[in-house]
Amino acid sequence: MNQQDRNLELNKTRNIGIIAHIDAGKTTTTERVLYFTGRTYKIGNVDDGNTVMDWMQQERERGITITSAATACHWRDYRINIIDTPGHVDFTAEVERSLRVLDGGVVVFDGVAGVEAQSETVWRQANRYGVPRICFINKMDRTGADFNRCLKMIEDRLKARHIAVTLPIGSGDSFGGVIDLIKLKAYSADGDQNTPEPIEIPIPTSEKERVEAARHQMIEKLAELDDEVMCAYLDGSDLSTDQIIAGLRRVTLGNKGIPVLCGSSFRQKGVKLLLDAVVNFLPSPLDTPPVVGIDTRTQAEVSRPVSDDAPFAALAFKVVSDPFVGRLVYLRVYSGTVDAGAGVMNTTRDQKERIGRLLVMHANAREEITKAETGSIIASLGLKSTFTGDTLCDPAHPVLLENIKFPEPVVSISIEPKTRADQDKMVDALQKLADEDPTFKVTYNEETGQNIIAGMGELHLDVLVSRMFTEHKVAAKVGQPRVAYRETITAPARADGRFVRQSGGRGQYGHVKIDIEPNTESTAVEVVDDIRGGTVPKNFVKAAAEGIKEAAATGVFAGYPMVGVKVSIFDGSYHDVDSNEMAFKTAGSMALKAAAAKANPVLLEPIMKMEVMTPEEYMGDIIGDLNSRRGHIVSIEPRGETTMIHAYVPLAETFGYTTTIRGISKGRATSSMEFYKYQELPANIAKTVMESAAVAK
Numbered sequence: 001m002n003q004q005d006r007n008l009e010l011n012k013t014r015n016i017g018i019i020a021h022i023d024a025g026k027t028t029t030t031e032r033v034l035y036f037t038g039r040t041y042k043i044g045n046v047d048d049g050n051t052v053m054d055w056m057q058q059e060r061e062r063g064i065t066i067t068s069a070a071t072a073c074h075w076r077d078y079r080i081n082i083i084d085t086p087g088h089v090d091f092t093a094e095v096e097r098s099l100r101v102l103d104g105g106v107v108v109f110d111g112v113a114g115v116e117a118q119s120e121t122v123w124r125q126a127n128r129y130g131v132p133r134i135c136f137i138n139k140m141d142r143t144g145a146d147f148n149r150c151l152k153m154i155e156d157r158l159k160a161r162h163i164a165v166t167l168p169i170g171s172g173d174s175f176g177g178v179i180d181l182i183k184l185k186a187y188s189a190d191g192d193q194n195t196p197e198p199i200e201i202p203i204p205t206s207e208k209e210r211v212e213a214a215r216h217q218m219i220e221k222l223a224e225l226d227d228e229v230m231c232a233y234l235d236g237s238d239l240s241t242d243q244i245i246a247g248l249r250r251v252t253l254g255n256k257g258i259p260v261l262c263g264s265s266f267r268q269k270g271v272k273l274l275l276d277a278v279v280n281f282l283p284s285p286l287d288t289p290p291v292v293g294i295d296t297r298t299q300a301e302v303s304r305p306v307s308d309d310a311p312f313a314a315l316a317f318k319v320v321s322d323p324f325v326g327r328l329v330y331l332r333v334y335s336g337t338v339d340a341g342a343g344v345m346n347t348t349r350d351q352k353e354r355i356g357r358l359l360v361m362h363a364n365a366r367e368e369i370t371k372a373e374t375g376s377i378i379a380s381l382g383l384k385s386t387f388t389g390d391t392l393c394d395p396a397h398p399v400l401l402e403n404i405k406f407p408e409p410v411v412s413i414s415i416e417p418k419t420r421a422d423q424d425k426m427v428d429a430l431q432k433l434a435d436e437d438p439t440f441k442v443t444y445n446e447e448t449g450q451n452i453i454a455g456m457g458e459l460h461l462d463v464l465v466s467r468m469f470t471e472h473k474v475a476a477k478v479g480q481p482r483v484a485y486r487e488t489i490t491a492p493a494r495a496d497g498r499f500v501r502q503s504g505g506r507g508q509y510g511h512v513k514i515d516i517e518p519n520t521e522s523t524a525v526e527v528v529d530d531i532r533g534g535t536v537p538k539n540f541v542k543a544a545a546e547g548i549k550e551a552a553a554t555g556v557f558a559g560y561p562m563v564g565v566k567v568s569i570f571d572g573s574y575h576d577v578d579s580n581e582m583a584f585k586t587a588g589s590m591a592l593k594a595a596a597a598k599a600n601p602v603l604l605e606p607i608m609k610m611e612v613m614t615p616e617e618y619m620g621d622i623i624g625d626l627n628s629r630r631g632h633i634v635s636i637e638p639r640g641e642t643t644m645i646h647a648y649v650p651l652a653e654t655f656g657y658t659t660t661i662r663g664i665s666k667g668r669a670t671s672s673m674e675f676y677k678y679q680e681l682p683a684n685i686a687k688t689v690m691e692s693a694a695v696a697k
Helices: 003-011 026-036 057-062 089-101 117-129 147-158 205-225 227-235 241-253 271-281 420-436 458-470 538-553 581-598 616-628 657-665 683-696
Strands: 013-020 069-075 078-084 104-110 133-138 162-164 166-169 177-180 185-189 199-201 258-262 291-294 301-304 313-322 326-335 343-346 351-354 358-362 365-369 377-381 391-393 411-417 441-445 450-455 476-478 486-489 493-501 508-518 525-529 565-573 601-615 632-639 642-650 670-680
Touching: 003 013, 013 026, 013 089, 013 117, 013 271, 026 069, 026 078, 026 104, 026 133, 026 271, 069 271, 069 358, 078 271, 089 117, 089 313, 104 117, 104 271, 117 147, 133 147, 133 271, 147 162, 147 258, 162 205, 166 205, 166 258, 205 227, 205 241, 227 241, 241 258, 241 271, 258 271, 313 420, 411 420, 411 458, 420 441, 420 450, 420 458, 450 458, 458 476, 486 508, 493 581, 508 538, 508 581, 525 538, 538 565, 538 581, 565 581, 601 616, 601 657, 601 683, 616 632, 616 642, 616 657, 642 670, 657 670
Parallel strands: 013 078, 013 104, 104 133, 133 258, 162 258, 525 565
Antiparallel strands: 069 078, 166 177, 177 185, 185 199, 291 301, 313 326, 313 391, 326 377, 343 351, 343 391, 358 365, 358 377, 411 450, 411 476, 441 450, 486 601, 493 508, 508 565, 601 642, 601 670, 632 642
16 A cells, blocks of 8 residues: 555544533444444444443443443545543543544534533543534434524533534424535435435425524634635635535634534434534544654654654553453554554553554454554554553654543542452452553552542442452452542641661661642642752752652541642751661651641542532422532523532532432432532531541551
């Protein structure tokens, strides 16, 4: 294959993610896409538990997506690599790592609920990585669906310039299809695999005036955002279909505007127009800027062009322990090519690795290939030391790409093996699960002898524990969920730490003086060397800083990690014979504990942003319940026959909330939440938390 042919193929590749709030219909949309593109021959449904993309036992039992699944299909001579991501906030890491390696996104909204809490979260994640997007307003056949309200919410809550390119024909029970504003055609449904085009119908007479106004508005918005369309628009000439599509593509790739489509995936309406929009508007790898990294030899910034001829560079974005083939590492190839069996360099860990077999994934099915090229999303076997966020590259041209940043866990539980035989199995299982999920942390509490696992929420930990039981066959006892509190200080203070020990022969001596103050600029613990005149050698200052950070990580008065603290080491003393790094490390730890005790320490608790969608008749009871949970009601929005309540609620008060809300509303209300910020814990509750921590010790 010559480079020209390869570029043409690369130009016809789309790496996209389906992202949205839980229950917006991502998996259903993906299943229809796979069916219409001929990738599957039977439509899978979430309710029937037979979807291709939700292949894990846990996903089919719960009816939700837990892990992002990758697949590939073809539409109009284009290859579309798709990652279907979870919508639940507890699995936000799956969305984060998928967006890091994708070129474009399809954001799905529920036609009734519109923009929900997790919709905002995934939108911010996509903004952070500069991912061009198109929107699909799904479930237009649901009672209460409102296309115009969804458009307004996209504008108000997401601050996005939307451009509607399709219109619904009716809504709810009267939803009859969609109108393509670009080609001025109406379609009732999407037929089946054997129907290459949606089933066309005449534009209803009652809709013609609305369609004309909406098309005029689409071209006006496009002209505002694109100079070429503006010139044609000012000339007064009619824009051709190709001109409109080209203009929409430029606007989408530049992240200036967002094309919006609508339909009902479940009823097979609007999905083929969505596929057309994916290939028409979303970028190919050639449309993305060259990936930038650091040359590990010179520390200079280097770029890798999107070309098979460039040196190989790829990012590992997912690790899976497959029960049949072993440890799979998912890779996005940004430049160059790699053969199965090739030696590569993991620059993140400065280790040589060997690519084993190369696989193209279709959910949990696999297709073996001999070579991976630029722009591809593949999985590899044989990478023993590669983890999520690691860079793999050509050893002769080392480069380190930007890692993937994940949020810190907010909930923890204790877990103990039931028998001695389960001990080793449990350690192995927890290690494999932690390898797969960067937001799942495992620690061992020396004082209680318990393993502590931490994650993003109750559901997250529940799923991981269930996987440990079913996939790894480990029997274990699980404790109650505990909140991941944090410690900080509210005033500056000064203290010194002096560690002196004489035990015959050579002694130990370390002495540092520190200033401590709140740091509103960062959540980290920042240690600064402010020593003047060399009263303490640099290597001892560095050791003291390590001691300070270690002490801060385990807390100074309630055992929780400290955040938002700046520490300055400004003086100290040392002994020519007795001083060593270990003594100064201990002195640094002692100084921090002494200073923090004087600096009005407080406990912080995680606050969650919560949204509750409820029929109006239960609104009063739900608001009363939120108030009893120390919740702060932010706003109440009518949404047709339902009401959306926005509130901030402490995480500690949300355990078991799903069950409570079902009881209050007879199963008709739904809720979702995401982490908002850390906030000072009220004194009376802080006292109880500290007493519990003391008992646990």
